[in-house]
Amino acid sequence: MSDAPTDLIATRLARIPLFHDLTSAHLKLIAQVAQRRHVARDAFFFQQGDTAVALHVLDSGQVRMTQLTSEGEQVILRFIRPGDIFGGASAFGVKTYPASAEATEDSAALYWNAATMRDLFIRIPQLALNALEHTAETIVQLQDRVRELQTERVERRVARALLRLARQTGKRIENGVLIDMPLSRQDLAEMTGTNLYSVSRILSAWEKQKFIETGRERIVLCVPHQLVIIAEDLPPPQDSPKHSD
Amino acid sequence: MSDAPTDLIATRLARIPLFHDLTSAHLKLIAQVAQRRHVARDAFFFQQGDTAVALHVLDSGQVRMTQLTSEGEQVILRFIRPGDIFGGASAFGVKTYPASAEATEDSAALYWNAATMRDLFIRIPQLALNALEHTAETIVQLQDRVRELQTERVERRVARALLRLARQTGKRIENGVLIDMPLSRQDLAEMTGTNLYSVSRILSAWEKQKFIETGRERIVLCVPHQLVIIAEDLPPPQDSPKHSD
DNA sequence: GCCGCTCTTTGCTAAAACGCAAGGACAGAC
DNA sequence: GTCTGTCCTTGCGTTTTAGCAAAGAGCGGC
Helix, strand or coil: CCCHHHHHHHHHHCCCHHHCCCCHHHHHHHHHCCEEEEECCCCEEECCCCECCEEEEEEECCEEEEEECCCCCEEEEEEECCCCEECHHHHCCCCECCCEEEECCCEEEEEEEHHHHHHHHHHCHHHHHHHHHHHHHHHHHHHHHHHHHHHCCHHHHHHHHHHHHHHHHEEEECCEEEECCCCCHHHHHHHHCCCHHHHHHHHHHHHHCCCEEEECCEEEECCHHHHHHHHCCCCCCCCCCCCCC | CCCHHHHHHHHHHCCCHHHCCCCHHHHHHHHHHCEEEEECCCCEEECCCCECCEEEEEEEEEEEEEEECCCCCEEEEEEECCCCEECHHHHCCCCECCCEEEEEEEEEEEEEEHHHHHHHHHHCHHHHHHHHHHHHHHHHHHHHHHHHHHHCCHHHHHHHHHHHHHHHHEEEECCEEEECCCCCHHHHHHHHCCCHHHHHHHHHHHHHCCCEEEECCEEEECCHHHHHHHHCCCCCCCCCCCCCC
16 A cells, blocks of 8 residues: 555655654655646756745755845855755745756656645754754854855865765765766855856866866866865974974 | 733834735644744854754844855845844754854844744744745845856955945934944954955055045945945946035 | 867056055043 | 044955956867
């Protein structure tokens, strides 16, 4: 009698932080009312300003969350990877999506519309607690980003962005850590609040110093520690601290 | 039989967005477990890095939320006014306060420790929904601020900051809208990601054009519309629209 | 293999923002 | 009143960042 796809979905949901510590009955309930949609590369799950209708969880692919300014400049808020939540605004009382969700590759997501989600929050208090935990972490991250933008120079912010990307999508290869997604200079500029020229110059300089290797939309961190030194603005290490003492 | 102070507190809580749409029984329950503390001017409710123990609601006074960078620079995240929540991180699963809460005048706050609050969230689903709504709004605001910091020049950000402050604490006086709190050039710099010299120059320029009047830690917006034009980067209005209409 | 598109680099110039230094202004203490 | 500490202003030189323009590099389509 058990509904195979529902059970399958429930099992996968259990691995997502938003659905941690729920009973299997609750997981099944959530899985039952989940819906699923596919979006092709370069298409949108939703766009900034659309009526916010559903909370999404990415199942496969990758999504880029962006905001467009009134002057037409774009800002990349974050990248969504499988298991991450996006479009949460809808379920949490915000009327229109504050940002756009664009698939950077063919992607699929589970989603629950706002009314369904509110209903689940009421029936499953632990789910609401999990959601609060998630939003609280998002706030902490955004506050950190505000602090960085307010106090740090461009080079430092770019170093931070690369380190974050390496943590999220880094893949060990022979000569370092590859950022395993196509990432243009323009993308990095939109993540750090600068322009593609400045990013290009910074990356060129790092490449000359052998900290990184770059290609078209491709970056390998060869000496991540050097980027940490830049990101944290630590004193440059001595050339030869060994022989002393 | 009714506990007078508890009832009084409950009535006042009902006006705070976090406690909207609750039954009076629930409000009373929340009021019963509320605690209260006073903090003198220039003292802290808590400091960045402290173990996060309680969600606060400001009752009277004013609180400044700040973050300190490792280099000792300060960033002002926001000002808390009576009825606003702060220290929410604690109740929502964050381990240490990500920012400091400093009283800019003698202040009093109600607070609930994290375990109590979690318990209330479970017993009162509507409370959890309200909290989610609140955190969602905070996220939207922070995203907007990131976008502004990434794409807008200093003058524009300062104009925005003044308009926001006017909306929050503005007081109509004879020649404009007074920002009704002591606000130094340094404060404005820490709110907008610049330094006190740049703020001073910008305010001087605006004062020369009669958009504002300034004094020591005091700013009056005489022509708020001009600041909107700067904040939104609108085309400057015609030179002589006055004589008509 | 060649074409065409997009992405990247870099010299150069200009604009924006920073930050010191020195002097002025204001408010509260005594 | 005068003193003292804090806040504010502004000239000036410096640093940082922006952004055009033009050329180079990489990749997919045909």
